[in-house]
């Protein structure tokens with residue numbers, strides 16, 4: 001239902017739970033019997049609380065799940081609708097300026113320039129990938145402002161980073177559509193291979209070919225946090241290794257035995273290419289295993305192999321070709337095996353990569369496994385998204401990545 005206030009603003013009722021959630025900092029309105037009444041032609045929705053304007057929302061009538069996202073919760077909403085482009089430009093400048101001054105920029109040339117809701121620019125992520133700009137739109141709302149967005153972003157990047165980037169460096173990915181690769185604004189460039197550098201290691205990144213481009217930037221800050229632990233280790237077992245970012249970092253830090261496990265031949269070949277890009281790395285210290293994590297752990301246990309550091313970063317749900325499984329459930333089988341291949345002073349870094357599982361739930365689950373399987377392990381530290389991709393309080397969907405560090409009881 002909608003009302004018109006004395007100031008002639010059309011306002012919509014929203015679900016009482018949505019009101020409470022927005023008050024706690026949650027920036028999404030999901031599809032429900034209230035949001036289904038938003039007129040499909042409205043770009044902006046003024047949500048009301050007891051018939052008073054309460055929040056200004058960006059409307060996404062075609063999104064299956066998130067119907068609108070919060071743009072503002074105070075000020076004059078009518079004015080803010082009129083000044084939307086100017087306000088957007090200000091938010092873009094603030095986000096870019098923050099990254100231009102950030103210390104991590106000295107250690108890696110890939111980072112988020114905009115991390116959606118955390119930068120108050122809902123439904124858009126922007127990656128800096130060594131001079132290429134990847135813009136990921138998660139809501140169709142932005143189609144109406146795409147040209148303005150790109151123009152403002154490019155200007156702001158060139159000014160703040162002292163660069164001379166052009167439209168040929170811009171890649172657009174509509175993440176609200178089917179799993180499609182990014183497209184370059186230069187119609188002659190269908191895809192591009194580039195090299196990015198993280199903590200002194202080079203990685204191949206491919207734009208325009210696959211849905212994901214070859215490195216998870218959101219993990220970079222946690223990789224850095226592991227420097228001390230990795231340096232103190234002789235060996236690393238990298239489970240669900242993908243293209244090997246943790247493996248190469250460990251090799252660069254001087255580890256003598258690094259084993260990467262992944263089901264995908266494509267990603268393990270990519271990992272091999274990454275190693276070949278870095279001639280200084282001790283290639284002979286690395287081994288890839290193209291198999292499931294479960295099989296690899298069983299094999300290593302049978303061979304009585306031991307590792308000082310084990311990383312487990314499973315996809316939220318996966319299939320080993322036989323059965324589909326979910327990351328949290330899988331720990332019931334994989335954690336006891338990890339303990340068996342862990343050296344006496346070893347540590348395990350276990351991740352969960354979905355907003356559907358909170359840190360509390362993840363911790364409880366691992367503690368229950370430890371207890372029920374009588375494992376000699378305890379949780380010693382927790383890790384969240386940080387640096388260029390901070391998480392926002394009250395917004396669990398934005399805090400999808402959680403890590404727990406475990407070691408043996410003394």
Ligand SMILES: C[S@@+](CC[C@H](N)C(=O)[O-])C[C@H]1O[C@@H](n2cnc3c(N)ncnc32)[C@H](O)[C@@H]1O
Nearest residue numbers: 219240241242245262263264292293313315318
């Ligand atoms: C989230 S990615 C890991 C990212 C990696 N930790 C990084 O930071 O670059 C998950 C990887 O798990 C692999 N995978 C999925 N199911 C698997 C399984 N059962 N055993 C081993 N690898 C699996 C996928 O091929 C994918 O490369």
